[in-house]
Amino acid sequence: MAKILIGKYEATIYPEGDGFTGAVSLGFAPDGKRRRLKRKGKTKTQVKDKLIKAVKDLESGVTASATYTMRDTVDDWLRKGLKGRSEGTITKLRILAETHVIPKLGKTKLQDLRADHVDEWLDGLSGDLATRTLRDVHSILKRAIRQAQARDKVVRNVAELVTTPTGKEGRPSKALTQDQAENVLKAARSSGISAYVVISLTTGVRTEEARALCWDHVVAWIPAQKKWQPVTEAGFNHKRFAIYVWRADRVGGDTKTRRSRRTLELPTMAAQSLKQHHTRQGAQRLAAGEEWQDHNLVFCTSVGTGLDAANVRRAFRKITQDAGIGTDWTPRELRHSFVSIMSDQGVPIETIADLVGHAGTSVTEEVYRHQLRPVITKGAQAMNIVFGRSRAESE
Secondary structure, eight states: OEEEEETTEEEEEEEETTEEEEEEEEEEOTTSOEEEEEEEESSHHHHHHHHHHHHHHHHHTOOOOTTOBHHHHHHHHHHHSOTTOOHHHHHHHHHHIIIIIHHHHTTSBGGGOOHHHHHHHHHHHTTTSBHHHHHHHHHHHHHHHHHHHHTTSOSOOGGGGSOOOOOBOOOOOOOOOHHHHHHHHHHHTTSTTHHHHHHHHHHOOOHHHHHTOBGGGEEEEETTTTEEEEHHHHOSOSSOEEEEEOOOSSTTSOOSSGGGOEEEEOOHHHHHHHHHHHHHHHHHHHHHGGGOOOOOBSSBOTTSOBOOHHHHHHHHHHHHHHTTSOSOOOTTHHHHHHHHHHHHTTOOHHHHHHHHTOSSHHHHHHHTTTTOHHHHSHHHHHHHHHHHHHHHHHO
């Protein structure tokens, strides 16, 4: 039995079975029992290297066992690191982790993971995933290892050392033309989400803001009192209406940012649509009887509960199909369409940014750059007008 020093600890390496076992003496526990750290290997050199690493981990405070894998790391994060997140967010992250992270990296020991492994993993996904999804799965890995760091299971986060590559180009968001928008509004009349579509298209609210809208936040202007009053008290026999966009279907119920909290006056079409919707909802309430759950929601199911985003998407696809523009559309593109129509009408980008709840125009320009056609194509439009008129006169 050979005795060696590993740092400040005395260790022994001895034959056992088909290989060797190394043990480091760590002194005595409070109960008087001897504390030993053991590692096994095929050769003495392998065992010694493992003992050296184990002692380094011990001295740096690392507590993870040599068998603690990336699957364990990600699973622990999914269980403990998502407190306060919505059920939808947790489900999305779990699906991404179980589809793209665990299958490729799950068997790797946390302490053996290197930046090169992360690079190769991300590069392998870049041909199949859009850049945004790549960022999401990379973020899952970084956050899972960050939690492991906080629990002294690893010294450094190698995933933080890697840059997310560019993925395949995703489907860009698009906007309805005015003709398409009119066809969609016409097709929506017979749909249960008709008012939802009208409000989203004519005010530019986010889908999660529309789903969280309450009747107390639909208000009418009372000239005699010079104030806005909820339609639940004032009724719809007024000329001006607005909505308080103060809530969203998110954890905590708040809007995406503080600047997103805004009050938007409603176009006549939107006010009329809400009036009709309010009447239909009253009939639904009577039909539901005791099953009705009163959450004061403007847009809800036939029993008063909140709308599921997936169900709204399905209903909207049916509307776009009936409108003759296909099913490759999502409700959030009503917001893009709002921006496009406002821009086509010459509304300044500063005003558009306020309407959609952005803190400044830079976000509006970045997110909705394809919809800001008058801003981007102003020169071409001017030249078309000039030369188009000259050509027409010459002919």
